[in-house]
Amino acid sequence: MVTTKQDSTFDPKHITPGFSLLPFTNQVGGHTPFFRLSKRAICKPAERKEQEFYVYLESHHPELLPFLSQYLGLLNATYHQDKQAMLPEVIFDNNEQLLKDWHALSSQQSDRGTPSTTPDILNDDFQQWSPNADECNLRFTEFRKRALYEVLNPTALRERIKLQNTCLKQNAQLQQNDTNIEKLTIQLKVPLNDNMLDGPLFNETVGMIGDPDDTITSNLNVGRNDNSTSHAFNHDETSSARWQLRRTPSNPWGQQMYEKDRLKLQQLTEACIVKQFIILEDLTDNIQYPCVLDLKMGNRHYGVFSSAVKKRSQIAKCVNSTSYKLGVRICGMQVYKSQEQKFVFHDKYMGHSLDEEGFKQNLADYLDGLLDHIPVLLKKLDRLARIIKSLKGFRFYASSLLLIYDGGAPKSSRNCRIDVRMIDFAKCVSPDDDSSQFTYPLGNPTGPDEGYLLGISSLIHKFTEIYKEHQIKNAL
Structure with a gap:
């Protein structure tokens, strides 16, 4: 599909109907497992009071925003009992608000034309001085845009699919070897390298999430240098989408919480279980150790x-x-x-x-x-x-x-x-x-x-x- 002025926003469903969340490896506490949504955002099982409190602080006390993990919204994730890994899947058809936010962001950028340089406000250490409410809200807004972009732009989605398929193939190999599959499922530590993103952004065959043997071919017909494509940002997709390469093993507490939750879910009789998550800033983003x-x-x-x-x-x-x-x-x-x-x-x-x-x-x-x-x-x-x-x-x-x-x-x-x-x-x-x-x-x-x-x-x-x-x- 060639993008036009009337249809200028990229639809993530053209690549995949959804994607799996991966366990978050730097979880040091808590009673439930956290999952990684992107290089800049994580997901935590939602509690109504906590979600409301984040919204309340954002609207009433922006001076506290520099000291919070930025709240980015809600997400519905589906667990499938017939899948060994029991990883929650974000199905786009069940997350209309996520797609609405993405299309709104893309449309805003399209209306403005070529974007200006992204401000360095995300790198500023606001905790060392007293920014005013406008400065705090500007950082929050910019962070939300960047985080959304890093989840749903084409390069980020393809990168995620490759990572997931590699993990699933390794799981399958462990199962054939009669090895403890849960150990790898918990860790999912597959390092990315430059070769994983070689090739064109579009018209490539990529693996479907959840089944490494199935493939889909994107029906997008846009080249890497096609100026008619309008995304939320026009800066280098590869560098902004890539997940941080971290020099850290999986924290055993996070592994324990994931395994505890997986065993609890397996006791349920439903074929599919939908749980709601809140999306939060990954505070370990861009940290190697x-x-x-x-x-x-x-x-x-x-x-x-x-x-x-x-x-x-x-x-x-x-x-x-x-x-x-x-x-x-x-x-x-x-x-x-x-x-x-x-x-x-x-x-x-x-x-x-x-x-x-x-x-x-x-x-x-x-x-x-x-x-x-x-x-x-x-x-x-x-x-x-x-x-x-x-x-x-x-x-x-x-x-x-x-x-x-x-x-x-x-x-x-x-x-x-x-x-x-x-x-x-x-x-x-x-x-x-x-x-x-x-x-x-x-x-x-x-x-x-x-x-x-x-x-x-x-x-x-x-x-x-x-x-x-x-x-x-x-x-x-």
Whole structure:
């Protein structure tokens, strides 16, 4: 099909009816498996309250956007019981809003003609200063455009299909060899290389998702240099679509969550199960050695609608961990040890067992000697604390704070970048929630979340101690 002015938007269904989500390999915590949507976005099983909270913060408190994992919308994914891998499939016919957003983006770009250079706003570290609402919203809008493009442009779809088919073929080989197929299904770590994208963008035969033996031929009749084609962006598709080559193995916690969910789904009798996911920013994008620390914040982790049993359980976990005194505990950690050239993983059970000194030692271990991150981190934590203090009537119960840096970055303060992001909002409360329905209401409902602020204060104190001790040691 040749594109015309009347039909200028590319339809992803011309390449494939849908695609599978791949397990996310950098998941350090949580109770459900995350999946990778593209090089810039991941999917997490949806909870209504969390989705609504993301939307509420976006519209009412854009000053918090630099500290969030950007929310990009909802997605319907289908599990097929007859497929060994049990990977959720995004079927385009079941995701009309995704296609509407794509076509709207393409149409906007078509109306504007040749696009200007994409702004560098996505690379700006907004957490180190106080951007105004317009700047925050501009970054959010630009990120949403880029993420959508990297899911649905032709090169990205073909790249995904090749990757999936390679994984499925390897699964089939393992099955023939009577090997544990689930092990590979969980990992799906097939490195991409330049040869995987050789050949024309169109008029090529590509493998169908879900069956490596079936093929389809795209009915698009547009060459690589055809100027009549209108996509959302006209910059180099290959570089923007390619999934990041990461120097990381699969985190065992993410593998465990995937396997647990797969076994649970296999107990159901339905041939197809549809689950809803929220689409979020992949905070490990463009990081070769992702070092991730998941910190459970606050000293109350049961929600306003929790059962009495859940309340007692959460209070016990809080009292018997650093959450009670410090307002924070470690829920998961992934660190690249540069001298040993390997990753080290810790799960939430390790975090439960730590006393105050052990907590501090693990914060130092997380940085692996890259203590030049600390001044930047302290500045960001201080700014986040000032924002949280201004949010009267909010509660961030059971939410986490993620710290992320690249373990392969040069050991120079000029190159240090450590990210601070709030995640997990399923039990959070906003001032507009109907408190008359709460089973366990807030204390001081007109004030800020003091438990969360305690957690940030403890982090600032511990990281400051670590940095000062390091300076004293170097001075001796």
